[in-house]
Amino acid sequence: MYKICKNEQSAQRQKYIAECMVQLWKREPYRQISVTDICRQASIPRKTFYRYFESKEDVFLFLCEYLLMQYENYSASDCNKQCSALQKDFENFFAFNKQQTDLWEILQRDNMAHQVIEWVVSQIIEHDRLGRMFQHSQDRLVQYMKISFFTHGLFALFFDWKKRAYINSSKEMAQLAMQLMNKPLCEW
Numbered sequence: 001m002y003k004i005c006k007n008e009q010s011a012q013r014q015k016y017i018a019e020c021m022v023q024l025w026k027r028e029p030y031r032q033i034s035v036t037d038i039c040r041q042a043s044i045p046r047k048t049f050y051r052y053f054e055s056k057e058d059v060f061l062f063l064c065e066y067l068l069m070q071y072e073n074y075s076a077s078d079c080n081k082q083c084s085a086l087q088k089d090f091e092n093f094f095a096f097n098k099q100q101t102d103l104w105e106i107l108q109r110d111n112m113a114h115q116v117i118e119w120v121v122s123q124i125i126e127h128d129r130l131g132r133m134f135q136h137s138q139d140r141l142v143q144y145m146k147i148s149f150f151t152h153g154l155f156a157l158f159f160d161w162k163k164r165a166y167i168n169s170s171k172e173m174a175q176l177a178m179q180l181m182n183k184p185l186c187e188w
Contacts, residue, residue: 003051014052017089018041018066021059022103030110032053032058062120071096086181090154090174098156098166108159153180154156 005011020042024033035056040048051130053059097104107113124147154177161173168176 002053003161025106087174087178090177091170094173119121121148
């Protein structure tokens with residue numbers, strides 16, 4: 001598990017190390033990147049790397065959690081509770097992930113996007129982030145399946161939108177997501 005930094009300087013160093021891994025990742029597959037490569041890219045000794053992370057997998061986990069935190073900050077800064085909160089969440093989801101296109105390109109190239117989506121599903125369940133949508137389900141397996149179906153479907157819409165070069169606005173994509181959520185499958 002990566003270290004939780006107690007001061008801003010350490011947090012910035014940790015983020016810098018993760019950003020260096022992303023820079024490497026843009027050039028080569030994740031599986032080929034070593035801790036030595038990350039240290040070389042960041043111009044730090046291995047000892048410094050291990051002060052913040054136990055492995056490159058920890059850097060990946062840090063990036064996932066950092067991305068989620070950035071999304072929550074992004075979403076919170078633009079939340080207008082007068083409009084449909086869910087539609088605004090969807091709009092923020094599409095707009096934020098569009099800004100992360102480079103990272104999603106890397107994840108898709110290395111067949112790791114699915115791991116991130118599964119991690120997102122686990123975070124939603126663990127922290128009850130979508131409780132308002134799925135609270136009526138008492139069965140944990142059913143709740144997991146609903147959240148997984150919903151999350152994978154939302155990301156599928158995003159990846160399709162990305163593949164089509166973002167021809168629609170994030171607001172239009174949010175409206176589409178709302179339409180899909182509000183109709184039974186047999187009416188699609």
